[in-house]
Amino acid sequence: MGQLALFNINRISKTALLNDINDYDKVLISVSGGKDSLALTLKAIEMGVDRSKIELFHQSVDGRHDTQQAFFDWPSTEGYVRRIAQALGVKLSWQWRDGGIKKEMYRENALTGDVFYQAEGSDDIVCLPTTKGTLSTRRKFPAKVASLSQRWCSSTAKIDPARRTITAREDLKGTNERPMKLCWLTGERRQESAARAKYDEIPEHPANSKARIVHWWRAIIDEDEQSVWTRLEKHRIRPHPVYYFFPRLSCRCCIFFGKNHWKSLKDISPEAFELVEQTERDLGFKIDQRFTVSELAAMGKSSVRERTMHHIPKIVSEWTDDVILAPGEQWELPAAAFGEGGGSI
Numbered sequence: 001m002g003q004l005a006l007f008n009i010n011r012i013s014k015t016a017l018l019n020d021i022n023d024y025d026k027v028l029i030s031v032s033g034g035k036d037s038l039a040l041t042l043k044a045i046e047m048g049v050d051r052s053k054i055e056l057f058h059q060s061v062d063g064r065h066d067t068q069q070a071f072f073d074w075p076s077t078e079g080y081v082r083r084i085a086q087a088l089g090v091k092l093s094w095q096w097r098d099g100g101i102k103k104e105m106y107r108e109n110a111l112t113g114d115v116f117y118q119a120e121g122s123d124d125i126v127c128l129p130t131t132k133g134t135l136s137t138r139r140k141f142p143a144k145v146a147s148l149s150q151r152w153c154s155s156t157a158k159i160d161p162a163r164r165t166i167t168a169r170e171d172l173k174g175t176n177e178r179p180m181k182l183c184w185l186t187g188e189r190r191q192e193s194a195a196r197a198k199y200d201e202i203p204e205h206p207a208n209s210k211a212r213i214v215h216w217w218r219a220i221i222d223e224d225e226q227s228v229w230t231r232l233e234k235h236r237i238r239p240h241p242v243y244y245f246f247p248r249l250s251c252r253c254c255i256f257f258g259k260n261h262w263k264s265l266k267d268i269s270p271e272a273f274e275l276v277e278q279t280e281r282d283l284g285f286k287i288d289q290r291f292t293v294s295e296l297a298a299m300g301k302s303s304v305r306e307r308t309m310h311h312i313p314k315i316v317s318e319w320t321d322d323v324i325l326a327p328g329e330q331w332e333l334p335a336a337a338f339g340e341g342g343g344s345i
């Protein structure tokens with residue numbers, strides 16, 4: 001039963017949030033295509049959230065269309081996310097930074113790039129020009145630390161484009177008398193890292209205003225990895241094939257990769273690996289600081305096995321398969337599930 005008075009505050013208790021989940025005008029879910037964000041979406045559906053209110057937000061970390069600079073994203077991920085939205089019958093929209101993480105990495109005496117957004121199925125692309133900040137030079141990889149200001153890839157390519165889109169979209173805005181009520185769901189889990197273990201379950205969202213109330217809920221924060229996979233199995237979701245080789249569907253060359261991940265990437269996508277090697281030479285800077293990615297890969301052990309090699313073409317090309325298993329098809333836990341590392345902390 002809804003308690004509308006509770007929407008007049010920026011922060012909300014979990015009990016009130018759960019009681020009121022269908023009183024939100026929209027439920028926006030940040031979806032990377034990875035298992036946690038899918039489990040989060042399935043949890044919202046299981047809770048009875050009206051699917052017509054759900055919109056998946058996906059941030060394309062390399063940019064899109066003519067602003068795209070292919071580097072960090074797996075070529076299969078956007079198509080996979082599109083199929084997930086179609087299969088679940090929910091809306092989908094894209095957000096990105098001009099040139100993505102690569103352009104920001106090479107930025108020289110310039111502002112951070114503009115932000116764009118687009119609804120799936122629409123030709124309209126909206127640009128949100130970046131006018132604040134100072135002209136400055138980056139020319140380095142994001143730092144391998146938990147702090148989002150130094151590990152700027154997440155904030156530049158994901159968090160900020162999503163926040164600016166929520167703030168800018170007229171259809172996500174009400175009036176001072178009747179603010180738009182949004183629930184923003186993200187899929188971090190405490191089990192993933194020491195930094196995430198300390199996250200608030202219901203933090204304050206920076207897009208709150210008089211005409212827009214946004215309640216942010218990390219709705220699976222206390223779930224473990226087993227329960228995430230169990231939810232995917234229950235709904236017969238075909239996991240992204242990256243999980244046959246990496247424990248996380250992170251960027252394909254995530255700054256947090258260890259030696260085994262780099263060796264695996266070199267085997268799965270030599271072109272992507274060469275891009276990282278070239279960038280280390282261009283910038284005169286190593287992702288790992290101590291070793292080059294070539295040295296790390298030489299020390300690492302690949303996760304590619306003969307029995308899983310057939311998944312590689314699916315990862316490195318545009319995704320076109322169904323994401324719900326066909327009747328009679330057996331759901332399978334991917335080989336690298338429950339592995340260590342390989343994604344943001």
Ligand code: SF4
Binds near residue numbers: 344
């Ligand atoms: S997955 Fe890794 S490289 Fe990509 S944004 Fe997150 S921390 Fe950065």
